[in-house]
Amino acid sequence: MPDPTPETTDSETTGTVSTGTVTDASPIVAEPIRPGVPKVDPILIADGVVRHFGGNVAVDVAHVEVPRGKITALIGPNGAGKTTFFNLLTGFDKPNSGAWTFQGHSLAGVPPHKVARRGMVRTFQLTKSLGLLSVLENMRLGATKQLGERFIPSLMPFLWSAQEKAITEKAMELLARFKLDAKADDYAASLSGGQRKLLEMARALMSDPTLVMLDEPMAGVNPALTQSLLGHILNLKREGMTVLFVEHDMHMVQTIADWVIVMAEGKVVAEGYPREVMGDPAVIDAYLGAHHDTDLGTLTGQLAVAEEVGVSGDLIEQIEGEIEAEPNLAAEPANESAVELEEEEAPGGASVDEPEEGEK
Amino acid sequence: MLDWTFLPLTLNQIISPQTIAYALAALGLTVHFGYSGLLNFGQAGFMSVGAYFFAITATRFGFPLWASVLAALVGSTAFAFLLGIPTLRLRADYLSIVTIAAAEIIRYTVQTPNLTALTGGSDGINGSEAGFEAINPIPDRVYKIGVQPYTNDDLWVIIVGWVLVGAAALFVWQLMRSPWGRIVKGIREDEDAVRALGKNVYSFKMQALIIGGVLGTLGAIINILPTSLQPDNYGTQTTFFLWTIMLLGGATTVLGPIIGAIIFWVVLSLSDGFIAVLSTANIVPLSQVQQGPVRFIIVGVALMLLVVFRPQGIFGKKKEAYFSA
Amino acid sequence: MHATRQRPFPRAAALLAAAFAAALALALTPAAAHAATTPIDPSTAKESILVRTLDNSSPPAKPLPNIPVEISGDGYDVTTATDAKGQIEVGVPEPGDYTVTIDTSKVPSGLALPPALKASRTVTVDTGNKQVLANYIFVSASAAQQSSRPSSGATSGPSSSSTSESPSSSSSGSKFSRQIWPSIVTGLVFGLLLALASIGVSLIYGTTGLNNFAHGELVTFGGLMAYTFTRLVPLPGPVAILIALVLGGVMGYVQDLAIWRPLRRKRVALIPLMIVSIGLSLALRYLFQIIYGPGSLVMPQDSSAALSIGPVHLTGANLWAAIICIVALLLVAFLLTRTNIGKATRAVSDNRALAAASGIDVERVIRIVWTAGGALAGLGGALLAYYQTVQWNSGSLILLAIFAAVTLGGLGTTYGALVGSLVIGLFINVSAIWLPANLKFVAALIVMIVILLVRPQGILGKRDRIG
Numbered sequence A: 001m002p003d004p005t006p007e008t009t010d011s012e013t014t015g016t017v018s019t020g021t022v023t024d025a026s027p028i029v030a031e032p033i034r035p036g037v038p039k040v041d042p043i044l045i046a047d048g049v050v051r052h053f054g055g056n057v058a059v060d061v062a063h064v065e066v067p068r069g070k071i072t073a074l075i076g077p078n079g080a081g082k083t084t085f086f087n088l089l090t091g092f093d094k095p096n097s098g099a100w101t102f103q104g105h106s107l108a109g110v111p112p113h114k115v116a117r118r119g120m121v122r123t124f125q126l127t128k129s130l131g132l133l134s135v136l137e138n139m140r141l142g143a144t145k146q147l148g149e150r151f152i153p154s155l156m157p158f159l160w161s162a163q164e165k166a167i168t169e170k171a172m173e174l175l176a177r178f179k180l181d182a183k184a185d186d187y188a189a190s191l192s193g194g195q196r197k198l199l200e201m202a203r204a205l206m207s208d209p210t211l212v213m214l215d216e217p218m219a220g221v222n223p224a225l226t227q228s229l230l231g232h233i234l235n236l237k238r239e240g241m242t243v244l245f246v247e248h249d250m251h252m253v254q255t256i257a258d259w260v261i262v263m264a265e266g267k268v269v270a271e272g273y274p275r276e277v278m279g280d281p282a283v284i285d286a287y288l289g290a291h292h293d294t295d296l297g298t299l300t301g302q303l304a305v306a307e308e309v310g311v312s313g314d315l316i317e318q319i320e321g322e323i324e325a326e327p328n329l330a331a332e333p334a335n336e337s338a339v340e341l342e343e344e345e346a347p348g349g350a351s352v353d354e355p356e357e358g359e360k
Numbered sequence B: 001m002l003d004w005t006f007l008p009l010t011l012n013q014i015i016s017p018q019t020i021a022y023a024l025a026a027l028g029l030t031v032h033f034g035y036s037g038l039l040n041f042g043q044a045g046f047m048s049v050g051a052y053f054f055a056i057t058a059t060r061f062g063f064p065l066w067a068s069v070l071a072a073l074v075g076s077t078a079f080a081f082l083l084g085i086p087t088l089r090l091r092a093d094y095l096s097i098v099t100i101a102a103a104e105i106i107r108y109t110v111q112t113p114n115l116t117a118l119t120g121g122s123d124g125i126n127g128s129e130a131g132f133e134a135i136n137p138i139p140d141r142v143y144k145i146g147v148q149p150y151t152n153d154d155l156w157v158i159i160v161g162w163v164l165v166g167a168a169a170l171f172v173w174q175l176m177r178s179p180w181g182r183i184v185k186g187i188r189e190d191e192d193a194v195r196a197l198g199k200n201v202y203s204f205k206m207q208a209l210i211i212g213g214v215l216g217t218l219g220a221i222i223n224i225l226p227t228s229l230q231p232d233n234y235g236t237q238t239t240f241f242l243w244t245i246m247l248l249g250g251a252t253t254v255l256g257p258i259i260g261a262i263i264f265w266v267v268l269s270l271s272d273g274f275i276a277v278l279s280t281a282n283i284v285p286l287s288q289v290q291q292g293p294v295r296f297i298i299v300g301v302a303l304m305l306l307v308v309f310r311p312q313g314i315f316g317k318k319k320e321a322y323f324s325a
Numbered sequence C: 001m002h003a004t005r006q007r008p009f010p011r012a013a014a015l016l017a018a019a020f021a022a023a024l025a026l027a028l029t030p031a032a033a034h035a036a037t038t039p040i041d042p043s044t045a046k047e048s049i050l051v052r053t054l055d056n057s058s059p060p061a062k063p064l065p066n067i068p069v070e071i072s073g074d075g076y077d078v079t080t081a082t083d084a085k086g087q088i089e090v091g092v093p094e095p096g097d098y099t100v101t102i103d104t105s106k107v108p109s110g111l112a113l114p115p116a117l118k119a120s121r122t123v124t125v126d127t128g129n130k131q132v133l134a135n136y137i138f139v140s141a142s143a144a145q146q147s148s149r150p151s152s153g154a155t156s157g158p159s160s161s162s163t164s165e166s167p168s169s170s171s172s173g174s175k176f177s178r179q180i181w182p183s184i185v186t187g188l189v190f191g192l193l194l195a196l197a198s199i200g201v202s203l204i205y206g207t208t209g210l211n212n213f214a215h216g217e218l219v220t221f222g223g224l225m226a227y228t229f230t231r232l233v234p235l236p237g238p239v240a241i242l243i244a245l246v247l248g249g250v251m252g253y254v255q256d257l258a259i260w261r262p263l264r265r266k267r268v269a270l271i272p273l274m275i276v277s278i279g280l281s282l283a284l285r286y287l288f289q290i291i292y293g294p295g296s297l298v299m300p301q302d303s304s305a306a307l308s309i310g311p312v313h314l315t316g317a318n319l320w321a322a323i324i325c326i327v328a329l330l331l332v333a334f335l336l337t338r339t340n341i342g343k344a345t346r347a348v349s350d351n352r353a354l355a356a357a358s359g360i361d362v363e364r365v366i367r368i369v370w371t372a373g374g375a376l377a378g379l380g381g382a383l384l385a386y387y388q389t390v391q392w393n394s395g396s397l398i399l400l401a402i403f404a405a406v407t408l409g410g411l412g413t414t415y416g417a418l419v420g421s422l423v424i425g426l427f428i429n430v431s432a433i434w435l436p437a438n439l440k441f442v443a444a445l446i447v448m449i450v451i452l453l454v455r456p457q458g459i460l461g462k463r464d465r466i467g
């Protein structure tokens, strides 16, 4: 990858050989695993981060650390507070209390643009592509330290045209990676939903971040591209970046995550290596206890993954039990609303009168 | 019979100082709204602040021309800060409310009896053009363009005005094709996305507010040079005229506001003329007093129709209209 | 939005505001100091103005001596006072327009100018005109007040400019309380009137997201209808007010039907809608001017003071206005909290998508909100016409105050609009004790800016959803 900036080229060539292997091999924790366990080499440490919305506690994270140079997945049922936690960490929202540091420097109260400049760049769950800018302009916007962004120099194109050219090359490079290069001159508004997700991710990478935070990067991206994207994310790690991503697709989590943090009702309820975390009762509780508002399709998908990777029989039994408890689920696993409809129509079912009981 | 003498005169609107002034101010509004998405409903306020700083320093304190212009620019910059600091972090509607309110307040304030010595009260200020006319190189005689006679001072304003319009258009054009312009356009689309990319959105919005305001101020100076400074020329209707002009020509183009201003003033003086002719001939039942408001009704209706049916302006392409109607 | 990140900026803004205030103060002082041009002897001058101050509270009129008078214009500025005969002739340097201002604070208590007579006015002196008249005929304060504008008393100049002794040299404390209480009461009445309009703006904003810049025209419409049905078609006041209310509602309904609903159907975004509303405001405003002319229209007046408590005199009209406002506002509160349609309205304001999903007919709610908003504005306009006068642009003149009130209370919160209106009404009236009439809205804007700095969501508003 002929990168315009020399540092990146260096890190890529060396990265594949040395850093990549080293980080992969290095241990993440040196202590017994528990929620909030200290990491050997944390890049991001959050303490007592709490955010209420009225009476509703959206985030209440006592302590969590994100390991440097690893891919960490943040999972949890809908409404667990993952997006809110992202918003808090990146300065888009203010916590009621709490502190967090990035590379040893406190980030509490730092405005979002400064968070990004320190190398912590995020994407949004609801994509924010800039519709009336071309795809290429969207990409160029991601580059940092542009001289032409300052008012006076912006009027003198000769000052920044070389930099602009380098940025454009880099942008085209990334676009090609994300299979968007053919669309470079189109308005971003003309992209499909999945393509916008890709564009947003590619744009975030324009700034060569230290930590990339992706909020459901794969939602709406087709399976073939998902595969190649997984490769890209692994590449990011190889280039020395840390990745923190939110994802509901357990397959993706299983495939690329080095570490998994599980949130439920605002709290970190479990952490661990992907394989082990699946067997954690807290995780099963978090997901299965609240399965009525998770994507049931994912749940059954999870079974396949669990079998494939050989997770403890307990979990498989649990999941199977869940599926059997709802006969319609097995028949039509992907159609959540259909399931709910059936549930309501079930004659004399206790679940109709007392839904709570039926769920537990 | 019917008196059509106004017809050739309307063509002179094409180059009139008023057209120049509105072209500049609308260009400023384009920087605000068209490019940066700032809902400024108080461009008249920026114009009047600049005009007063210019006229007061020129007539009351005897500043030389350059210093008066500088004072006007400083004045409108300060005004931009005053309005921008509380509102640019908030939803777009707040800026619209605060700007429309502030523009009206400027208009009331300058007419306060206690300030009359400084602002001339509701009579406004005369004579601020002395410094400008002193450097007029055009020989003193009457020039004729079309059927309209011009003095050398009239021509001087028109020439300087159009040079200024050209320069301002080039300036905005260059600004908007630079990375700076990319950022403000990004802010217009989604400011959180731009923030997430490490750009200080607040600072860019403030810069855009200042730049657009300064263009409004330059327009106001051109406006008062050939006539005088009248506070009531900068009421809400002026701002709404500017919006109509901007939307007429296309809010995201550089030439749009300039062509829009020309069309606007030609059409407006045509319609004024027609209505006057028709009502003198008793074809339209409007008294002398009732003719004045008609143009405002036309503008109001035009504004509504434009924004709904042709948000991209007369020349723009539909998909470039940034609020899809 | 982001409290911590914002911190340095309010300080900067406060500094700026302070600088602005200082600049204003500076600007004001030279004006006062300027009042030192030597007077021209009227007997030698070619042109002169004759100012007369008379007390007509119990006819026949008696002279009011020692009232400070300032005459200014075209670089000429003199301050003098009326003599024992309640008049003074002032020579002027040349023909032209002159501003004549009398210091009403030196007028004995209990006297005031009727609204048609301004304490500060422009007098045109033609070549060779001598003794151009500027009459100030005072009536009893209660008679003047019932129709006084919210700015009445605002024109009382700074006492520093006075050179003569006040005949009623009372202590400043009692004078202050003599001014403050009436201001507070009229301020509250004005606030209540404002609330009728603000609540409509707030409801429309809440349910549709539209900031209706044409709401002032609904208010004007109400006022003009009240005028039409008392003056042009002579009907009793209460009937006219009722008609204004009903027609206001019809106007709101028709507006929604003809303009806003089609645009919603067309899925026009909010910003273009806002621009449509400014176009509509412009068109309607000048349509009113064509029909009703550019002057201000006076409603039939009732000069009796219905209620006097200490220095406060409330006329029957104002008292009734206040009572009607309170009843209307209570009714709105009742409808919003107790009836199905009210609850539906609140649900739509809270979350439109959710409300639609839970079976609420959002379109119907919006239609009702437009109708109710129009009716309230119509009522407000009619009462306002009695409170002051009415003219083609009365509504757009108070639009600023309406927006300040709505922003202050929190965009889209109904009770916020009420609270905001009362605060703004009070502020405009009370600040008028110190500020010249033209600056009364400055106070409102400053309040608004300060609120935006410290509490952007308004007094009762919620914070925005983020992310």
Ligand SMILES: Nc1ncnc2c1ncn2[C@@H]1O[C@H](COP(=O)(O)OP(=O)(O)OP(=O)(O)O)[C@@H](O)[C@H]1O
Residues within 6 Å of the ligand: A053, A056, A057, A058, A076, A077, A078, A079, A080, A081, A082, A083, A084, A085, A125, C464, C465, C466
């Ligand atoms: N701005 C807000 N105002 C009120 N409540 C909010 C707000 N943002 C989030 N919440 C609430 O906080 C909780 C956590 O929401 P969040 O979006 O963080 O969940 P999430 O884990 O990202 O879910 P998902 O997987 O569906 O994206 C939810 O109950 C949500 O309703």
Ligand SMILES: [Mg+2]
Residues within 6 Å of the ligand: A082, A083, A084, A125, A215
């Ligand atoms: Mg989320």
